[in-house]
Amino acid sequence: MKTVDIVIVGGGPAGLAAAVAAKKAGNDSILILERDHELGGILNQCIHNGFGLHTFKEELTGPEYAYRFIKQVYDLGIEYKLNTMVMDISKDKIVTAMNREDGMFQISAKAVILAMGCRERPRGALNIPGYRPAGIFSAGTAQRLVNIEGYMPGREVVILGSGDIGLIMARRMTLEGAKVKVVAELMPYSGGLKRNIVQCLDDYGIPLKLSHTVVDIEGKDHVTAVTIAEVGPDRKPIKGTEERYTCDTLLLSCGLIPENELSRSAGVTMSPVTSGPVVNESLETNIPGVFACGNVLHVHDLVDYVSEEAGRAGQNAVKYINDGCKDESSAETIEITATEGARYTVPSSINPERMDDLLTVRFRVGDIYKNSFVSVYFDDERIMHNQKRIMAPGEMEQIILRKSQIQEHGGLKKITVKIENE
Numbered sequence: 001m002k003t004v005d006i007v008i009v010g011g012g013p014a015g016l017a018a019a020v021a022a023k024k025a026g027n028d029s030i031l032i033l034e035r036d037h038e039l040g041g042i043l044n045q046c047i048h049n050g051f052g053l054h055t056f057k058e059e060l061t062g063p064e065y066a067y068r069f070i071k072q073v074y075d076l077g078i079e080y081k082l083n084t085m086v087m088d089i090s091k092d093k094i095v096t097a098m099n100r101e102d103g104m105f106q107i108s109a110k111a112v113i114l115a116m117g118c119r120e121r122p123r124g125a126l127n128i129p130g131y132r133p134a135g136i137f138s139a140g141t142a143q144r145l146v147n148i149e150g151y152m153p154g155r156e157v158v159i160l161g162s163g164d165i166g167l168i169m170a171r172r173m174t175l176e177g178a179k180v181k182v183v184a185e186l187m188p189y190s191g192g193l194k195r196n197i198v199q200c201l202d203d204y205g206i207p208l209k210l211s212h213t214v215v216d217i218e219g220k221d222h223v224t225a226v227t228i229a230e231v232g233p234d235r236k237p238i239k240g241t242e243e244r245y246t247c248d249t250l251l252l253s254c255g256l257i258p259e260n261e262l263s264r265s266a267g268v269t270m271s272p273v274t275s276g277p278v279v280n281e282s283l284e285t286n287i288p289g290v291f292a293c294g295n296v297l298h299v300h301d302l303v304d305y306v307s308e309e310a311g312r313a314g315q316n317a318v319k320y321i322n323d324g325c326k327d328e329s330s331a332e333t334i335e336i337t338a339t340e341g342a343r344y345t346v347p348s349s350i351n352p353e354r355m356d357d358l359l360t361v362r363f364r365v366g367d368i369y370k371n372s373f374v375s376v377y378f379d380d381e382r383i384m385h386n387q388k389r390i391m392a393p394g395e396m397e398q399i400i401l402r403k404s405q406i407q408e409h410g411g412l413k414k415i416t417v418k419i420e421n422e
């Protein structure tokens with residue numbers, strides 16, 4: 001069986017950044033396994049601009065952003081295999097994969113980095129009544145059809161869900177000559193970035209109906225109309241509020257699900273909130289030497305954060321190997337608890353001995369908060385109280401913890417992140 005120091009599962013932005021960082025940290029035995037026929041992940045189909053503002057201080061398209069990392073992988077001579085599907089990862093880090101040239105093969109790794117990204121929540125998970133006609137697509141599938149395959153899914157469009165991909169596709173379909181009639185969102189707030197609501201809906205006069213859902217789809221062979229209705233606080237449709245839109249296409253943008261089948265079968269502990277692995281300050285899972293980053297860990301809003309986080313996973317994997325692949329799972333850690341408006345944190349525990357001088361902790365809120373405070377408590381003492389003009393579930397929040405601050409607070413047991421009104 002071939003032995004490799006670091007196997008990276010997934011060659012999207014997360015896998016690429018992890019590989020580049022691991023190589024720059026001094027490891028020469030890295031292998032990226034990617035099931036697609038090219039590196040770059042989902043960014044290859046995101047041809048709009050707006051990527052890389054943080055990382056490169058430039059507005060790049062998705063493929064341009066991905067290529068900045070792909071080029072580094074080429075230049076640094078990092079090994080990768082395309083068209084290669086990882087089928088299994090065992091607890092002792094034997095990776096089983098398959099492709100046309102090698103058939104089924106196994107690699108023994110000292111460290112594994114999970115970077116499999118996420119997929120869209122399908123229609124089946126949405127319980128929309130009506131027939132199952134043609135003309136219903138996930139927004140990501142439509143994005144692929146239009147941007148890569150060169151097909152238009154339809155001409156008159158209704159979109160359910162206001163996640164970023166739905167918003168981007170509202171603009172994309174409009175630019176390609178379709179009429180996007182409405183974007184309906186179940187929640188009283190959008191799941192997407194504010195800048196996407198402005199640039200993709202407002203700029204094109206596309207209405208966004210919050211607290212609305214699809215209650216009927218007409219058409220036996222192909223979609224002919226969609227009816228939406230307002231929902232109450234219980235998210236149930238309110239009788240009498242129905243609005244019917246004739247259309248030939250319904251796009252669904254109703255959330256992303258981290259691709260964690262491999263992680264689960266390997267025995268990685270999962271968070272019920274993020275549907276991603278539970279990780280510590282090193283982005284290491286409960287299995288020593290198995291790290292996670294990018295959308296497989298938690299769904300990110302900006303790819304810049306994916307790259308930054310994945311870089312840390314790559315560096316930490318090298319550190320783990322250089323330190324002799326020690327099992328530190330029984331080391332004393334400080335739990336980070338998210339409560340009162342904060343839904344989760346990544347990471348969710350810290351080993352102060354191993355943390356960097358500065359540690360970025362990312363989280364999302366569960367509602368819209370205006371002029372509220374992000375508060376951090378060390379046990380019962382409030383040590384951070386930062387006012388934010390607006391916080392929304394569609395935008396990721398972050399705090400920075402200092403190692404010195406934690407060390408000064410001897411015997412610290414628990415860190416709590418919460419949202420406070422004053």
Ligand SMILES: Cc1cc2nc3c(=O)[nH]c(=O)nc-3n(C[C@H](O)[C@H](O)[C@H](O)COP(=O)(O)OP(=O)(O)OC[C@H]3O[C@@H](n4cnc5c(N)ncnc54)[C@H](O)[C@@H]3O)c2cc1C
Nearest residue numbers: 010012013014034035041042046086116117140294295303
């Ligand atoms: C449809 C869609 C559209 C998006 N559009 C935007 C956008 O417009 N703007 C934006 O900022 N963000 C967008 N995102 C979010 C975007 O996914 C992230 O910003 C970023 O691409 C996440 O990087 P990643 O490497 O974690 O995941 P991905 O880019 O999804 O890469 C994961 C890679 O892992 C591979 N993989 C998965 N399982 C296996 C396996 N078992 N074996 C081998 N390889 C495997 C996949 O083929 C893929 O290449 C979109 C997401 C989706 C799903």
